[in-house]
Amino acid sequence: MAYSRIGVIGAGIMGEAVITSLLRAGIDSGSITIVEKREERRKEIVDRLRVNSGSISECDVVLLLVKPQDLHSTLLQIKNDLRMDALVVSFIAGKKLSAMEEVIGSQNRTIRVMPNTSMTAGKGFAVLSPGDHATEEDIAWLTRVLSVSSVVIKVPESLQDAATALSGSGPAYFFAMVEAMAEAGKRLGLNEEDAMKAAKQVLIGAAAMVENSGLEPKVLRENVTSPNGTTFAALKTFEEKKFSEVVYEAMKAAHDRSIELGK
Secondary structure, eight states: OOOOSEEEEOOSHHHHHHHHHHHHTTOOGGGEEEEOSOHHHHHHHHHHHOOEESOOTTOSEEEEOSOGGGHHHHHHHHTTTSOTTOEEEEOOTTOOHHHHHHHHOSSSEEEEEEOOGGGGGTOEEEEEEEOTTOOHHHHHHHHHHHTTTEEEEEOOGGGHHHHIIIIISHHHHHHHHHHHHHHHHHHTTOOHHHHHHHHHHHHHHHHHHHHHSOOOHHHHHHHTOOTTSHHHHHHHHHHHTTHHHHHHHHHHHHHHHHHHHTO
């Protein structure tokens, strides 16, 4: 099957990240066509990444990166231009493949993907779920493209809401932790600049240890936790405040909201 002409609908932050992945995967910029309703943003992406702008009528693959509330109207707009043999890939939170097929019909091969914003740094995580008509060749092509900037796994579509709660929304949880740690550092006496600098570096260093040490997070945690030491005292407070349960409840809220978006 051909994957030589790619249409990208929606050129926001994630849209740009996906386009960058396409380029890094060796796809020529002249083979990529974007559709972006914001004229200033459209011009910026065309000028900077040297991609085309226009109709997706000749595209072998169409990638959807619009907001969930815009999916239905977007599909209505492109329905008549969409080739029957085009692979359609949705990167839209909460929206089931069946929601697309209700508008465009079931003749197109479809795949649903939940990426995260860390792909902009080449450290993303993407979860894909193939539709009934997607081929192994489709999955292999998309996996190759996404693997340039993300670790990729395949799950049944029924697990996409869980993937959204864990990896899709996940980067924001760590950003919030950095903010909270920096604020705590200020309350304990550090100036704002030093507190934020320390909190950021702690995240960067911890992530590097998780990635490069070969040890599980549990072992890394135990290695830095001396009995009755400072880290022990901090972690005991987390435990008393039911930190794990707070994380679960937060992720469940994201999971449930993903389900709501799909209705």
